[in-house]
């Protein structure tokens with residue numbers, strides 16, 4: 001697990017053009033971009049080979065920039081880091097990168113339908129501008145930034161212990177994965193080794209989170225097609241999993257269950273009953289499968305999903321979506337298989353794949369993944385004994401300086417690839433720079449293209465629910 | 477296929493908890509606030525039941541939204557107390573605000589409150605909306621609703637459980653926490 005040594009660094013490129021070209025070549029081969037970040041004057045791209053899991057770093061010193069020679073990644077066909085690109089365009093004027101021109105959509109019979117930031121019943125703040133001609137959606141523009149909490153700058157300069165509670169609140173419905181990615185980066189930098197028991201418990205936590213997150217997303221999808229019965233069923237199953245979380249780890253959202261060097265839980269002094277929990281998971285699995293069969297036989301549901309919100313092939317190549325959105329469109333990247341972390345190498349996971357890229361494909365991926373997660377959870381709970389977990393000793397180690405200056409943590413969160421690259425102060429181990437790439441900020445880039453792809457206004461809630469992206473992950 | 481389900485539901489006991497008006501073991505253990513703080517006073521003849529709730533995300537991490545969304549689940553079923561969610565502020569009686577309150581959301585919150593017709597009450601949901609919680613001091617983060625809208629009830633927790641949210645909503649109407657029967661006010 002010496003990931004630090006696996007990072008293959010390409011020396012700083014002499015010009016922006018060389019940097020972008022090297023990036024494009026790697027990306028058109030076997031590599032996928034993980035993140036883009038500016039640490040001081042150095043722009044860094046981290047890429048991962050999707051066959052071997054090996055990491056490559058490409059750097060460019062922006063002090064070499066000569067004004068007009070802008071070279072923006074998205075102009076060169078690299079769309080997955082567009083959100084970071086716009087952030088850098090605002091924060092680093094020396095780059096002379098440009099913000100998007102707001103294309104004005106004008107014409108006879110064209111109507112702009114603003115929706116948000118206060119919208120729907122319970123929803124996160126985001127402003128959609130739907131440009132429609134008659135019923136057809138011609139274009140969608142998204143405006144985010146209403147809920148920016150500046151987490152990346154908030155954690156800089158903090159110690160690991162101070163930063164963890166903030167990171168655990170980046171996106172609560174993915175908090176296990178955010179914490180896990182950060183903790184993996186910390187463990188790599190400090191050279192902390194973990195027992196197999198801890199690694200298995202981490203898989204348990206991660207799959208519990210994926211299960212309730214997918215159940216919540218399926219409930220949203222069901223209600224968007226006007227089917228309250230499956231919505232209620234899915235919500236009840238989600239609540240059941242949240243209660244199992246509470247019984248096992250003392251928190252409904254498993255917050256603070258992963259700590260550097262191990263796992264922790266409130267309430268382990270009480271009797272934890274893994275076998276009883278496994279039985280409840282079995283029931284959830286049965287019911288979820290029954291729900292899926294019922295929905296696939298409901299023509300009003302199927303008709304609305306088939307062909308709705310198909311991500312166009314050009315947008316897939318440009319934006320390279322991750323997670324269920326990517327896997328529904330033929331991009332098979334799953335970090336759990338490519339670069340197994342925790343104890344995933346012991347589980348032969350079945351990664352579902354679809355190629356249609358429409359709302360139905362995303363539904364299929366979610367139900368398949370949900371079943372797989374629940375089966376993994378059930379299997380682990382069958383032989384899991386929290387009392388065997390050794391007490392955590394890593395916390396003292398963290399007070400000393402790190403063994404290496406930075407660490408990487410890449411995980412497969414419920415919504416897709418989540419990458420952390422942290423640089424630490426070599427003296428006291430405080431976080432000097434935090435680069436965080438969330439799946440939602442990456443996937444939002446393909447939503448406008450999928451929406452304006454022959455859909456009508458009435459499809460909007462269904463397409464929106466089928467992507468199931470979080471705004472908290474974008475606005476961080 | 478749902479017919480079979482309906483039949484089964486007739487014999488099965490309801491999934492809905494009695495919490496907070498009836499003691500329910502599980503919902504009570506999960507609850508993480510001892511008391512709901514409320515400044516609301518019961519208003520005879522004005523706010524009774526059949527209350528519409530409008531929610532605003534003022535910069536949350538989506539945990540509070542997740543729990544709020546579960547109020548509609550059969551396990552909590554907020555409609556049994558007469559509550560419902562509404563998309564329109566003009567229909568709303570209660571404004572539930574989550575998140576740290578970013579500068580960008582201040583005018584939006586003020587506007588939505590303005591659009592609501594009286595009588596109306598505001599609930600600060602979650603530790604973030606009460607004081608900014610772990611995000612206090614971040615750039616562009618207000619950390620609380622002071623000076624924007626008058627807050628009637630504070631529901632602490634990160635995130636507060638659906639049971640606690642129901643307690644808070646009832647306290648906003650009745651002026652007392654239905655679980656403890658007490659009225660607590662913050663300084």
Ligand code: SF4
Pocket residue numbers: 169172535536537538539540574575576601602603604605609633634635636
């Ligand atoms: S109170 Fe907790 S759960 Fe709610 S928005 Fe804040 S951090 Fe998220």
